[in-house]
Amino acid sequence: xxxxxxxxxxxxxxxxxxxxxxxxxxxxxxxxxxxxxxxxxxxxxxxxxxxxxxxxxxxxxxxxxxxxxxxxxxxxxxxxxxxxxxxxxxxxxxxxxxxxxxxxxxxxxxxxxxxxxxxxxxxxxxxxxxxxxxxxxxxxxxxxxxxxxxxxxxxxxx
Amino acid sequence: xxxxxxxxxxxxxxxxxxxxxxxxxxxxxxxxxxxxxxxxxxxxxxxxxxxxxxxxxxxxxxxxxxxxxxxxxxxxxxxxxxxxxxxxxxxxxxxxxxxxxxxxxxxxxxxxxxxxxxxxxxxxxxxxxxxxxxxxxxxxxxxxxxxxxxxxxxxxxxxxxxxxxxxxxxxxxxxxxxxxxxxxxxxxxxxxxxxxxxxxxxxxxxxxxxxxxxxxxxxxxxxxxxxxxxxxxxxxxxxxxxxxxxxxxxxxxxxxxxxxxxxxxxxxxxxxxxxxxxxxxxxxxxxxxxxxxxxxxxxxxxxxxxxxxxxxxxxxxxxxxxxxxxxxxxxxxxxxxxxxxxxxxxxxxxxxxxxxxxxxxxxxxxxxxxxxxxxxxxxxxxxxxxxxxxxxxxxxxxxxxxxxxxxxx
Amino acid sequence: xxxxxxxxxxxxxxxxxxxxxxxxxxxxxxxxxxxxxxxxxxxxxxxxxxxxxxxxxxxxxxxxxxxxxxxxxxxxxxxxxxxxxxxxxxxxxxxxxxxxxxxxxxxxxxxxxxxxxxxxxxxxxxxxxxxxxx
Numbered sequence: 001x002x003x004x005x006x007x008x009x010x011x012x013x014x015x016x017x018x019x020x021x022x023x024x025x026x027x028x029x030x031x032x033x034x035x036x037x038x039x040x041x042x043x044x045x046x047x048x049x050x051x052x053x054x055x056x057x058x059x060x061x062x063x064x065x066x067x068x069x070x071x072x073x074x075x076x077x078x079x080x081x082x083x084x085x086x087x088x089x090x091x092x093x094x095x096x097x098x099x100x101x102x103x104x105x106x107x108x109x110x111x112x113x114x115x116x117x118x119x120x121x122x123x124x125x126x127x128x129x130x131x132x133x134x135x136x137x138x139x140x141x142x143x144x145x146x147x148x149x150x151x152x153x154x155x156x157x158x
Numbered sequence: 159x160x161x162x163x164x165x166x167x168x169x170x171x172x173x174x175x176x177x178x179x180x181x182x183x184x185x186x187x188x189x190x191x192x193x194x195x196x197x198x199x200x201x202x203x204x205x206x207x208x209x210x211x212x213x214x215x216x217x218x219x220x221x222x223x224x225x226x227x228x229x230x231x232x233x234x235x236x237x238x239x240x241x242x243x244x245x246x247x248x249x250x251x252x253x254x255x256x257x258x259x260x261x262x263x264x265x266x267x268x269x270x271x272x273x274x275x276x277x278x279x280x281x282x283x284x285x286x287x288x289x290x291x292x293x294x295x296x297x298x299x300x301x302x303x304x305x306x307x308x309x310x311x312x313x314x315x316x317x318x319x320x321x322x323x324x325x326x327x328x329x330x331x332x333x334x335x336x337x338x339x340x341x342x343x344x345x346x347x348x349x350x351x352x353x354x355x356x357x358x359x360x361x362x363x364x365x366x367x368x369x370x371x372x373x374x375x376x377x378x379x380x381x382x383x384x385x386x387x388x389x390x391x392x393x394x395x396x397x398x399x400x401x402x403x404x405x406x407x408x409x410x411x412x413x414x415x416x417x418x419x420x421x422x423x424x425x426x427x428x429x430x431x432x433x434x435x436x437x438x439x440x441x442x443x444x445x446x447x448x449x450x451x452x453x454x455x456x457x458x459x460x461x462x463x464x465x466x467x468x469x470x471x472x473x474x475x476x477x478x479x480x481x482x483x484x485x486x487x488x489x490x491x492x493x494x495x496x497x498x499x500x501x502x503x504x505x506x507x508x509x510x511x512x513x514x515x516x517x518x519x520x521x522x523x524x525x526x527x528x529x530x531x532x533x534x535x536x537x538x539x540x541x542x543x544x545x546x547x548x549x550x551x552x553x554x555x556x557x558x559x560x561x562x563x564x565x566x567x
Numbered sequence: 568x569x570x571x572x573x574x575x576x577x578x579x580x581x582x583x584x585x586x587x588x589x590x591x592x593x594x595x596x597x598x599x600x601x602x603x604x605x606x607x608x609x610x611x612x613x614x615x616x617x618x619x620x621x622x623x624x625x626x627x628x629x630x631x632x633x634x635x636x637x638x639x640x641x642x643x644x645x646x647x648x649x650x651x652x653x654x655x656x657x658x659x660x661x662x663x664x665x666x667x668x669x670x671x672x673x674x675x676x677x678x679x680x681x682x683x684x685x686x687x688x689x690x691x692x693x694x695x696x697x698x699x700x701x
Contacts, residue, residue: 043567050410057407057419066426070269071415078413221665223594230592230605236642238592288693291700461594461605461634463682471697472601474686528665 037093037100041107042155044086049148051082052114056141059121063134069125076122083118087111103155110147117141168377171300172385173392178444179259180252180351180505181393182437183498186417187566188344189400191410194323195330197394199345203352204390206545208382209538210516213523214358215378218365221528225362226458228528229518241518242459244511246452249356251504253448254487257283258497259441262414267434273492280488283445287480292367292466299443306436310395312424318402326401343559343566346552347502350509352390353549356451358515363454367467372532399424413498453480502566510556512549520546584663586629594666595632595655597673603655604678606667607638610654631656632667634678653677 058075061067067075090108095101121137188196214225221228230238260283261275286295332341370378399420400411409416414437421429450466457464457476464476491497520542523534534542560566584590586609595603613627614620631654636647655678661670673679690696 047410047412050408050412053407053409054416054419057403057409057423058415061419061422064426066422066430068427068430071266071418071422071430073269074266075413075415075419078415082412223665227594231594235592235607235638239642289695289698289700459605461602463602466700468601469697469699470690470693470695471686474682474690477690478685 037095037097038103038155040089040093041103042152044089045107045110045148045152045155048083048086048111048114049145049152051079051086052117052141052145052148054082055079055118055121056138056145059125059134059138059141062125072125073122076118076125080115080118080122083111083115087115106151110144110151113147114141114144117144165377165380167297167301168381169385169388170304171297172381173388174300174303174306174440175296175443175447176386176389177303177306177392177396177440178252178354179255179441179497179501180354180508182259182396182417182440183411183414183501184344184347184351184505185393185397186400186404186411187502188348189397189411190404190416191336192333192341192344193401193405194326194394194398195332196341196345196348197327197397198330199348200352200390200393200397202548203349204387205541206548207353207357208386209541209545210353210358210519211361211382211386212379213534213538213542214362214519215365215370215382216375216532217519217523217529218362219370219372219375219378220530220532221522222366223528224366224454224458225359225519225522226455228522230459232522232525233518237518238459241514242455244514245355245359245455248504248507248511249448249452249455250483250486251500251507252354252356253445253452253483254490255497255501255504256441256445256448257484257487258491258500259414260438260445261491262497263434263437263441266415266418267438273494276488276491279442279445280484283442283449284481284484286442286446287449287466288470288477292364295446296364296443299439299446302439303436303443305432306392306396306440308421308425308429308432308436309392309399312421312429313395313398313402315424316399316402316420318398323398323401337563339559340563340566342555343506343563346509346556346559347505347566349548349552350507350512350556351505352393353508353512355508355511355515356448358519359451359454360447363450363458363464367465369467449480449483452483453477506556506560506565510553513546513553516549517546582663589663590632590667593663595634595669595678596666597669597676598661598671599673601673603669603673603676604634606632607635608633608641610652629657630654632660653680 055076058067058072058079062069062072087108090104090111093100093104095104117137117140120132120140121134124132124134124137185200217228218224226242229241233241257276257279260279261272264270264275264278265272332338365374365378368374396417400417403420403423404411404416411417418430418433418437421433425432453476454464456462456479457473460475462475463473465473470477490500520534520539522528523542524539526533590609591606593606595606597603609629610631610633611627612630614624631652633652633654635653637652640646655669655676659669659671659676660667662668669676674683686696
């Protein structure tokens with residue numbers, strides 16, 4: 001069964017490759033992709049503006065009566081989680097240059113605006129006494145989205 | 159008339175059963191970030207799975223044996239064990255992802271916390287495997303999964319610019335905010351999502367479960383050749399909905415809640431109800447299939463008694479191994495890991511493991527000792543060889559791409 | 568299903584079997600067609616290693632099919648002690664083909680003890696464990 005043993009050797013090699021690959025991925029995942037501070041900040045702000053845009057879309061659909069409260073609440077919770085993850089990434093940075101520190105401080109401020117807009121929106125969806133209103137939430141989110149895109153444009157120019 | 163109904167049932171079940179959490183998430187992510195420029199990958203994947211599902215069904219019908227039983231006999235215990243280890247681990251990852259998908263969809267429907275749904279999903283999947291007949295299980299989840307057609311309906315209701323959509327499909331290009339590396343990374347992921355390895359094990363073992371013989375092959379061929387491409391179209395409509403609604407809004411999909419927003423925009427609460435039923439049914443059906451695949455691969459390698467057609471007491475190790483798989487999946491989810499992340503990893507790992515799964519089937523399908531006169535014809539072999547090259551390329555490229563792009567971020 | 572024509576060496580009287588091709592890694596079914604195990608290794612009666620073999624010693628014979636932990640030792644090397652081997656005696660084998668069929672029921676066999684244990688301790692305790700799905 002020469003063919004079989006040749007094939008089985010090849011397959012065993014393949015299996016070892018897979019294992020080695022898995023180990024490489026796990027290691028690279030733990031280490032985190034090494035990126036400069038501006039890159040990490042830019043990704044974090046991009047993810048956050050995606051989350052804020054999602055929240056605005058969901059609020060709009062909810063106002064039009066196209067989403068159930070359960071779906072809207074879940075969507076807003078997911079967006080909030082996304083912002084939290086971005087925030088944690090920023091907090092884990094250790095910038096060495098003053099420029100980078102300013103960048104991180106600004107990014108955190110922009111993210112915080114998004115977070116407060118999201119929590120207002122979440123309260124609005126869950127509220128029983130009519131305040132805050134959905135419009136309050138959307139207004140804050142719109143402002144946050146504006147700041148985020150301005151920040152991204154500024155980063156892109158740098 | 160009865161035959162026609164039988165054929166229709168088979169096709170509809172194949173369509174509804176095609177989409178799983180991997181397809182849902184990957185297609186939505188790709189649509190929201192790359193538009194429709196990766197649809198050609200879905201088409202390639204669908205053709206591939208048609209070829210190999212057909213082959214594995216023919217192997218089971220002609221030889222009466224399921225795929226994994228033959229892998230060990232034909233390739234020896236070392237290769238078989240390597241194959242088993244890789245397939246089993248990736249299967250386990252997929253089971254975890256599907257269970258997570260069930261829980262996420264139920265959270266969207268009810269606003270009850272997702273973690274509370276995980277044990278419900280685990281127990282429900284187990285109960286169906288324990289008690290429900292194979293054919294009933296397949297038919298019910300398949301037919302309910304058909305409600306995912308709401309994605310195609312929503313696409314029409316959104317009145318998109320068909321011309322520009324068509325241009326994206328036929329003349330794919332990388333959007334400017336994405337890199338070439340991430341484009342190809344998601345091509346590999348989409349390929350792995352379409353050509354799921356567990357499908358082949360499940361298909362051939364299912365053929366043995368339902369007692370197929372050569373005369374049932376014609377029905378299975380129709381199911382595969384009509385059902386799977388239509389299922390592929392369903393996947394594309396998920397991507398298209400994301401491309402039409404989420405891409406212009408600057409939303410990159412990272413959670414299941416974003417996937418359903420386009421349907422809600424197009425069809426309101428009614429559409430939402432349909433899509434949630436469809437997602438629960440599709441992920442539940444896929445959870446059943448992957449859990450059973452785990453059991454099948456272990457039992458067939460070690461020679462245990464297996465099959466849902468047997469009393470659980472007569473297939474004790476088979477059922478125990480599936481219970482353990484479900485418990486492991488539930489435990490992993492209980493740690494709070496993001497199931498969408500697990501899904502994204504599972505499709506890429508599926509792509510990495512594809513050569514291990516498909517090469518043995520090709521070898522067995524060409525072996526006259528098992529197949530008699532039903533060995534592969536020349537045209538099938540040619541297509542299968544081309545696909546083997548594609549599969550190897552995807553598998554080898556996956557890990558470097560994953561490292562370079564940081565898993566697609 | 569039309570079976571392939573047998574190669575020449577199999578058409579001689581009696582049957583010539585190749586251990587690797589026809590026995591090892593084959594599925595073992597009992598007399599009712601229920602799977603028992605796969606053949607993980609085979610046991611041959613032979614003089615102990617490193618002893619001189621006197622002329623006229625009968626040829627080694629196949630005594631049993633082995634299963635269980637021998638799979639690990641077959642792949643990775645080594646040998647479990649003789650008393651620990653799980654055997655299916657060769658006399659229980661009724662037919663060797665694409666699968667190996669036994670002439671006895673699988674249940675009382677040694678090879679089935681894990682299945683029996685799990686069945687009695689776990690599966691039978693869960694309600695519906697003995698329910699026939701057909």
